[in-house]
Amino acid sequence: MPDATGLELIAQRVRDELGDDAVVGTVYYRDQATLEASPARVHDVLAFIKTHPEEPFEFLSSLHGCDYLPDEPRLGVHYELLSMTRAERLRVKTRVGVDEAHVPTVTDLWPGANFQEREVWDMFGIEFGDHPDHRRILMPEDYEGHPQRRDFPIGGEPVIFTFNQDEIPRWYE
């Protein structure tokens, strides 16, 4: 983990390179460093941090979403970056509202983000622009709604093959 000073240095480098609007803020909590980027610039920020000559974080270990209801902006995307040479982690996160839930894809930087971005789209309804295969991944492709949002109720799913053939469209076609 970069310490609190290291995090500020990284944030300053990003600001110098990409402008002040790229970084929204920094959080250092429980020995974990989080850099909050603005949703429009998150791809640039990640590309810069990934390839920075001095302290690159070259490995994307996890990408996940979160719903911060009732906070605004509600949705968040987290990128857990890892430097294997220095054994350090850095979390980059970005927050978007439900109405403008668009984040640029990072599959061009890390092809492995493909499944994880699809999961975030599936569960939270955050669109990843230019994603090569922008489909749902865990829920059926014709499913409606994004179940991990906190205002999505638990339960009440119709169970297929329980004498409800006529209500569930097209399963038998």
Added chain:
Amino acid sequence: MSSQEGKNPLAVPYREREQSITMESLGEGQAPVYGTELERDSELFTINIGPHHPATHGVLRLLVTLEGEYVHELTPLIGYVHTGIEKSCEDQSYWKVIPFVERMDYLSYYFNAMAFCMAVERLLELEVPARAQYLRVIHMELNRISSHLFWMATSILDFGAISFLWWGIRDREMTLDLFEMSSGQRMHPRYFQVGGVMEDIPPGWEQKCREFLARMPSRIDQYEAVLDKNEIFLHRTRNVGVVSKERMLALGVTGPLLRAAGHPWDLRKAMPYSSYEHFDFKVPVGTVGDHYDRYQVRIAEMRESLKIIEQALDGLPEGRYITDNRKIALPPRHELATSMEALIHHFKLVTEGFRVPPGEAYSAVESPRGELGCFVVADGSAKPARVHMRDPSFVNLQSLKDMSEGTLIADLIASVAMLDPILGGIDR
């Protein structure tokens, strides 16, 4: 079905993909798979393998376009055992989340619980007693051996050697007996708690564990003796499914698959947790990155795990097995009869659970399949606002395309086996 929608099988409407078989011809611009001698207008055959098929190690569905016997294109379709565990976790108090997360990757339950407990302990800034850390290490390494044994049993079965199914499960049985003895459950034991472990190991457990340690090395030798001199196994694994280290890193692949490709990354060494820095063990690394290296790395990992367990048993510290912070861990049963305070703590913990201050934490452990990370968001209440598991199987599955496109369909089955995906972890 007509091929009006174009060459891409994913262009077929979702529900109609169930109908399984489509035939197309290789177009003008498309080159046949290297090494095949098909005519330019020969047929491409799109079929479903799975979701219900014994060789898919769960309910994995592969939409495969075949060119004769060769895999032209492959798309994994997942979600068939998606049960919404992450959503369900948001409705449980922290200590009741543990049984849920254990059921994600159902062969490495201790690791799931560990990743979650570590994240919550980080949010609580909770120290785990040394004895609990050692007991956790012992159980996790037993679990790693048990998971690798089950991988060996089912994967070598896919190569046609059915005896391995019984041999592997016979030895795994010994680890399950140990789990049953220490926690009462053979699988999903809920042994790890926030702040430590549920109970100390019972008398006789250590001796039984040492019997297991004494028996396993010769068993592993026997398995290696059977496989390493088996001409069929060598032909099926050597230089098959090679994926380069750089590609593996780009795909986010971790664990034995990455180490087999020659990258010595192991979280137990690189970012030690739970006292792993106290133990002397090696990280097995492959050179070629083929199926044979993947097999060798896992076999060698079992040997290293045995060494870790032995050292942990030898150096097992005395002391508490769970934190003495009564706001987090239940008081001992005998105190309830005499102490009003203990009774209140017990009541509060069982009815409401403990509260966690608001914040976010990500903790990762090295599971038998790679980096198993748990991301927890706390909102100050007794229930987590978000629990996400970064399951290694889910990310590693993306390398199946690289492993198997252009290979024979029989090698595709071998690739799935060597990938070691656990669908409960993939779909969660």
